[in-house]
Amino acid sequence: MSAARGDEVELLVCTTCRRDAPDGAEAARPGAVLHDALMSHGLPENVRLKPVECLSNCAAGCTIVLRGPGRWTYVYGNLDASLVTVVAEGAARYRDAADGLVPWRERPEHFRRNCIARIPPLEAPE
Amino acid sequence: MSAARGDEVELLVCTTCRRDAPDGAEAARPGAVLHDALMSHGLPENVRLKPVECLSNCAAGCTIVLRGPGRWTYVYGNLDASLVTVVAEGAARYRDAADGLVPWRERPEHFRRNCIARIPPLEAPE
Numbered sequence: 376m377s378a379a380r381g382d383e384v385e386l387l388v389c390t391t392c393r394r395d396a397p398d399g400a401e402a403a404r405p406g407a408v409l410h411d412a413l414m415s416h417g418l419p420e421n422v423r424l425k426p427v428e429c430l431s432n433c434a435a436g437c438t439i440v441l442r443g444p445g446r447w448t449y450v451y452g453n454l455d456a457s458l459v460t461v462v463a464e465g466a467a468r469y470r471d472a473a474d475g476l477v478p479w480r481e482r483p484e485h486f487r488r489n490c491i492a493r494i495p496p497l498e499a500p501e
Numbered sequence: 502m503s504a505a506r507g508d509e510v511e512l513l514v515c516t517t518c519r520r521d522a523p524d525g526a527e528a529a530r531p532g533a534v535l536h537d538a539l540m541s542h543g544l545p546e547n548v549r550l551k552p553v554e555c556l557s558n559c560a561a562g563c564t565i566v567l568r569g570p571g572r573w574t575y576v577y578g579n580l581d582a583s584l585v586t587v588v589a590e591g592a593a594r595y596r597d598a599a600d601g602l603v604p605w606r607e608r609p610e611h612f613r614r615n616c617i618a619r620i621p622p623l624e625a626p627e
Contacts, residue, residue: 387620431575431619440620449557450576450618492576492618493557494513494566 378445380473383421385442386466388413390426392436394455405455409437412456419467432491441466446475450491461485504571504622506599509547511568512592514539516552518562520581531581535563538582545593558617567592572601576617587611 392406403411410426418424432438435452439462442448449469454462465483469475475496479487518532529537536552544550558564561578565588568574575595580588591609595601601622605613 385623427621429619431616438618440618442620442623444623448574448620450620490557492564492566493555494568494574494576494620495553497511497568497570 378443378473378475380471381421382443382470382473383423384446384466384470384475385423385425385440386413386418386462387425387427387430387440387442389428389430389432389436389438391429392433392438394436406437408456409439409454409459412459413462416459416463418463419470421470422463422466435489435491438491441469441475443470443475445496446473447496448494449475449486450493451486451489452491453489454485458485504569504599504601506597507547508569508596508599509549510572510592510596510601511549511551511566512539512544512588513551513553513556513566513568515554515556515558515562515564517555518559518564520562532563534582535565535580535585538585539588542585542589544589545596547596548589548592561615561617564617567595567601569596569601571622572599573622574620575601575612576619577612577615578617579615580611584611 388410390407394405430438437454461483465486468477514536516533516536520531556564563580587609591612594603
């Protein structure tokens, strides 16, 4: 399956992430705060926000994933609610790269420095 | 799309990983060594080995990914060629979990301590 520039992509946000919050803290979890901030901020067209329980990147949360059929999947970490505009910008650039591979210089600075992993599309040739 | 216990899964290995090798080292890259060691060791039935250029987990390589249609995808790090039996065992357990979610106690010790990220299947309900 191949994807086209601008096709719908998913932005997953780990909503269980505690980041620096102590265990048992009563306040909302930083991951949930990030998710809600993104929802309030609004996202670029064809970027679909989706909450996920635990993306298992606990050492470097908060965490998001950008993915879509036929594209490379990217995991980014060390995020917080102050970075919603960065996430929105990075998501738009990802959406506009048919294979998910955004040129290095076009990635937001935070994305360049905090890429946790990337995974090729299931359909990638060897 | 749903998966069944035992269905074919993919084991991706980052073959460009340098791990602790210095830049410009002439020796084979640790990621490529890990890949070749897995090929020589042999893998459980229905676990398909696939080399990938850069999984972008450079801070915690060598790196593998376990994935399959309809399953959660897992990224594991800090691996080397001495751990091929661990990787093979973990891959078999992953293959035998229809959704990719292997119970914590059944995961190899190294997998428990070195999970880099996990990503839900594209088909996961919200």
